[in-house]
Amino acid sequence: MAHHKQLALKDHVRETQIFNQRLIIAAILIASMTLLLLTRMVYLQIINLNHFSLLSENNRVSILPIPPTRGLIYDRNGVLLAQNLPSFTLELVTEHMQDVNETLRQIGKLITLSKEDIKRFNKNRRHKRRFEGIPLRFRLNDGEVARIAVNQYRMPGVNIRATLTRHYPLGALGSHAIGYVGRINVEELRTLDESNYSGTSHIGKTGIERAYEDQLHGHVGMQKVETNAQGKILRVLERTLPTPGKNLYLNLDVKLQAIAENGFGDHTGALVAIDPRDGAVLALASVPTFDPNLFVNGISNRQYSQLRDSTDRPLFNRALRGQYPPGSTIKPFIGLAGLELHEITPTDEINCPGWFSLKNDPRRYRDWKKNGHGKTNLTRAIVESCDVYFYNLSLALGIDNMHNFLATFGLGKRTGIDIEGEKPGLLPSRAWKRRVRQLPWFPGETLITGIGQGFMLTTPLQLASITATLSRHGQRMQPHMLYAIETPDNSRIDIIPPATINPPTQASEANWNTIIQAMKKVVHSRHGTARRISHHLSYTIAGKTGTAQVFGIKQDEEYVEKDVSKKLRDHALFIGFAPVEDPKIAIAVIVENGGSGGAVAAPIARKVMDQYLLKKGP
């Protein structure tokens, strides 16, 4: 057998010495390193036991929210306006897949995925929690659910989640009043009660859905679950059931609402109908409307820009936020101010030559009737809507009196309706002009304020509200959308009591009657500007037509409707209530660029009144 070459003599003693010396060093090192490990164990297991026990407990038990079911919304007759439908959402848990893009490609073969879907998915992917499912497609139909389910086994991390999705069965009808829900956005997240919304993905964005979010949402439930690190629930330790949201009954009557919306035809505009006795908002129409279902699961950019950029502005709630000059519809109120402040009596007459001018001012303030109305008293001035009469009256009253009197109806202030977003309109005064425009008040501005032009702005809701106040001889009722709240657990229904606004508008009975009788003649007399709606009328209506200038007409220039492009045509207005003897409904209609109030706006009001008072359904 071969043996080792002996290159040099081995010094065994020295070799052993060195080796043993090194071995001792190694042993000391081993001992100290073992001690280091032990120290670490003492630190972890003894000194920090409580800390780690807590972490371990938190690791094991997690609290999962159970979102409450959102309350339903009904109209005053129990017609369902907003409900929750089961819907299937396709969710991806990216932690469970090897190649997300490959999975997306596979899914794309099974169901249609739009570019928008993938874009939204990739956007949401960037900020999500570990093992959180990211929605890829909403509202899968049965076929799609089946195709995914069959292939699910080869696509780990692809889940179908059954959720409840808000649905508005009537679609676009009343969408401005009901509003819609949408995904909670970053700003909303900041102001929300985080724990109550921990399981909720949607929140009321507009209309009733937003205003009564607190009632509709309910209270979140919790389940304490034991999970593994994948977030998979192993078992439920404890469960607190959620309190479902409350069901709402609105004062709205969808039949009225439908008639109101359809009444506009191709026009845009708004109609508000109020029951003067309790302030119940019977119809709140803003035309055009939109389908709120589009917004529930995130509207596509294309659809949204279509809605946003449409010149008809369907997303704009005209009933609450549209601020229009009231035009001649303000005249009954100015007339009442004149009577109440003793500037005129019902029998006082003026001569109307068709124009009016101030002293030392060559400018002519024109009447809508070129040749004038001749001898005109208050009633005739309202019935025929004589501008010159009100120029005279305004001059006599002065802007301060006009402002103060109209303010007692609530003009220039939000009505306080229970939907958000209402605009206050504008009731001009000297103080306002000095503050905002840094200019003094000019007498000419008083004149045009008297016929509802100039600075004055009102919303359709305000007009309906002051009409209701007028019909009730000054009793002001708070306009209110909500009729009752139902608690689903015990089916208890709480009816919202009507609220009066104090103080009521003060005027003598005689003066109220004078104005109301004049307004009745607007509809029921031969010369009334709204006489055409009295045809086959089985009840009485008191009303007032109006036109609001969209653009200024130069001195002595004729306004010829057909010469003006549609967008610049005057707005047509009508306010009215019925029956005159026992008012049950007060309406304000504005038809944008509709032209004549009597011809375009008043007929819509008549249809709504017919439905409400005669139950003459469509």
Next chain:
Amino acid sequence: MDFSTPLLHDAPTRRNRFIYLRIDWPLLIALLLLASMGLFILYSASGQNMAVVQAQGLRILLAFFIMLLLAQIAPYGIQFWSPWLYGLGLLLLLAVLIMGEIGKGAQRWLDLGLVTFQPSEIMKLAVPMMIAWYFAEAPLPANRKRLVIAGVLLIIPTLLVAKQPDLGTSLLIASSGIFVLLLAGLSLRFISVFLFFILASTPLAWNYLLHDYQRQRVLTFINPENDPLGAGYHIIQSTIAIGSGGIYGKGWLNGTQSHLDFLPERSTDFIFAVFSEEFGFIGVLILLSLYSFIIARGLIIASQAQHTYGRLLAGSITLTFFVYVFVNIGMVSGILPVVGVPLPLVSYGGTSIVTLLAGFGILMSIHTHRKLMPT
């Protein structure tokens, strides 16, 4: 000095004259205790999966058989075959590397049709064997030329394994070789030069040798809270498991961290966390005592070895065993970065157990083949 010892079977010494098998009983008993403890923990860590425990039990049986087989071979036989084993291991590592190049991807395994195995495991033993063999040829302390050659013998397989990439194994291979160098009496000057070289090459290694995930591991080790749900997850979860065990532990099969899937790699590299969670500080003390006993026994065997090759190899095997223990427990308890080093004889996985017990077989062989007459 007697170099004419037969290659395979030496005559039984008087000490174990009546025992046919050459066995170091203290070592065997300690190893058996450790292995059975490992099976108990594995049963818990695997989610009470008896099939896993059975498979591991079979591997342990095989490994003990190999250990006892090696114990019967005289150290000179092992010494004789050392360069051949080293050469074979190197060839296999190159084969893996080439196949990896062809297969475009990381490759550690060699598929031999019937069985697949990791050539790097061979090197864990072949490298210290080779260097011990090389040093045994000439008187110690070795001269500079021989040290350089020994260094090359060490670095080539280390780099090949590190390139696979298998940082844990290459670390073990490197340390097993370095231990031989140190025990052989590497001068302090050399050690300092070597340390300087290591430090100087750190940036190079960082940039060229380490893979992204390895760099990430080191960065994560420095600050695990930086990325609590990503790479730091393992460390955080395992320290929670250990810490929540307390003094007495949560009891066998009662570890919540491990049973609820919070613990990664819980039956392999992170099994120590399961153990500490269920058996607490007391259990850790027992486990460390067992390891300490085995290491102490190994050091005694090394110090009592009669020949250069035997003592160098026995010392290296024992110290490397400690490196396993220290690196694994260190990484699981969060004082070392995560490198893939198993907890010896406890972690699930066959190859490392075979290598480890083969090493102890060599230890036993060295110890049981001593001559009674001191040289």
